[in-house]
Amino acid sequence: MIESYDVGGVELERPFKARRLNHVVWYYRDFNATLRFYQGLLGLKLMDCIDSKNGPPAMCPFLPTPFFFMTMGPDMHNLAFVPETVKQTFDGRHDDTTINHYAWDVGSYEELRGSLRYFREKQVEIQEVALRMPGSNYAVYYYDPESNMQHTQSSGEVIGWQGTSKPLAAWKVMKWVRGPNGELDEAIPSDEDLTSQALLTLEGARKDTGDHSLNPYRDLLVDIKKELEQNRFNVHGSFLPRPFKLTKLTYLAIQSEDPEALAAFYTRINGFKISAKTKDAIYLRYGADHHGLVIYSPESPDVINKKDKLVRTGIQLRTYQELKSALVYLRDNGVEILGKGRSFPGGEYFVDIMDPEKRQVRLFFYLEQVGWDGTTRSPDRWKPLESLPEKAEVSEDTYNFEHLSAYSF
Numbered sequence: 078m079i080e081s082y083d084v085g086g087v088e089l090e091r092p093f094k095a096r097r098l099n100h101v102v103w104y105y106r107d108f109n110a111t112l113r114f115y116q117g118l119l120g121l122k123l124m125d126c127i128d129s130k131n132g133p134p135a136m137c138p139f140l141p142t143p144f145f146f147m148t149m150g151p152d153m154h155n156l157a158f159v160p161e162t163v164k165q166t167f168d169g170r171h172d173d174t175t176i177n178h179y180a181w182d183v184g185s186y187e188e189l190r191g192s193l194r195y196f197r198e199k200q201v202e203i204q205e206v207a208l209r210m211p212g213s214n215y216a217v218y219y220y221d222p223e224s225n226m227q228h229t230q231s232s233g234e235v236i237g238w239q240g241t242s243k244p245l246a247a248w249k250v251m252k253w254v255r256g257p258n259g260e261l262d263e264a265i266p267s268d269e270d271l272t273s274q275a276l277l278t279l280e281g282a283r284k285d286t287g288d289h290s291l292n293p294y295r296d297l298l299v300d301i302k303k304e305l306e307q308n309r310f311n312v313h314g315s316f317l318p319r320p321f322k323l324t325k326l327t328y329l330a331i332q333s334e335d336p337e338a339l340a341a342f343y344t345r346i347n348g349f350k351i352s353a354k355t356k357d358a359i360y361l362r363y364g365a366d367h368h369g370l371v372i373y374s375p376e377s378p379d380v381i382n383k384k385d386k387l388v389r390t391g392i393q394l395r396t397y398q399e400l401k402s403a404l405v406y407l408r409d410n411g412v413e414i415l416g417k418g419r420s421f422p423g424g425e426y427f428v429d430i431m432d433p434e435k436r437q438v439r440l441f442f443y444l445e446q447v448g449w450d451g452t453t454r455s456p457d458r459w460k461p462l463e464s465l466p467e468k469a470e471v472s473e474d475t476y477n478f479e480h481l482s483a484y485s486f
């Protein structure tokens with residue numbers, strides 16, 4: 078008999094549904110180079126820094142430089158970077174990866190609690206139950222069988238018109254972590270209730286609201302702005318500091334010695350569907366995007382760094398024109414271009430670049446959207462290209478994806 082769980086009035090096979098890849102967290106070595114690349118060249122925005130002055134005491138000894146959070150839109154973070162020294166706290170489990178973790182949005186706090194119960198029922202290894210970290214998310218951290226760490230989450234912090242995250246005074250209500258055997262309370266106050274209460278009632282909090290985790294780093298941000306954000310490009314009618322705008326963190330590609338076994342974990346536990354299989358990769362989806370997770374075998378030519386479980390991360394741009402402009406802009410600014418063209422399955426037009434830590438990032442336009450009946454493009458319609466054509470092909474699902482306006486901070 079197939080188990081079923083009520084999820085908001087619908088019977089599903091598990092008590093939660095992953096809706097979106099919310100963020101990815103990587104290890105880094107060079108703070109200035111990483112920040113300059115992602116803020117100055119790619120246009121993400123630094124939102125918060127956990128450092129040895131404001132972090133939880135257990136974490137502080139491992140933060141010679143900050144654990145920092147960046148966004149490309151209204152989420153407090155889509156990419157975050159943790160110093161490589163933090164690997165020491167994982168007892169060798171992260172020695173072969175530059176990924177600290179990745180995070181899936183579920184639909185509600187109730188689903189998040191459901192995910193914790195479900196993981197325990199299925200003997201999934203829980204790493205930590207976390208409450209209101211910077212970013213305000215409640216989270217259940219868990220491992221897949223190959224020690225890739227990830228978490229489900231709900232209640233993420235949203236960035237409003239001021240373009241900043243919460244002041245340090247609001248961090249005083251954070252509870253951080255409860256360990257692997259921790260529980261989640263049955264219900265939680267809204268972020269607004271909790272934060273405004275904290276800002277009003279904590280002694281001196283009102284005058285502290287200007288005290289922000291980014292304050293020690295503002296001069297560095299000004300330097301990046303002076304160096305890389307003085308130009309203005311007319312991007313489809315808006316003047317922006319670079320000729321493109323990143324719009325969505327869409328997928329993550331990892332490698333495994335046994336892609337079949339690992340994919341089985343993601344279909345059984347995370348509830349993902351398989352969109353396609355090739356001779357050296359399995360493409361999985363959590364929603365309408367053709368893939369949200371790709372698992373390569375190490376023999377694949379796409380796996381350029383055999384020692385890193387991370388293969389690449391896919392970030393979507395708003396238009397095809399912006400992708401072509403990004404190629405020119407990034408090449409002119411000295412970024413290493415690894416490849417370009419169109420790849421299948423999925424059909425994205427892409428430019429693959431290398432970040433300062435030798436990580437592959439794929440900027441792309443278009444990804445096949447999977448509809449109500451779950452069918453995907455058949456292999457006879459896969460037509461890969463090794464260059465970017467003048468115009469992108471149009472199909473029924475063109476522009477059917479999450480879109481952020483030029484000014485979404």
Ligand SMILES: [Fe+2]
Nearest residue numbers: 100178180228
């Ligand atoms: Fe996270």
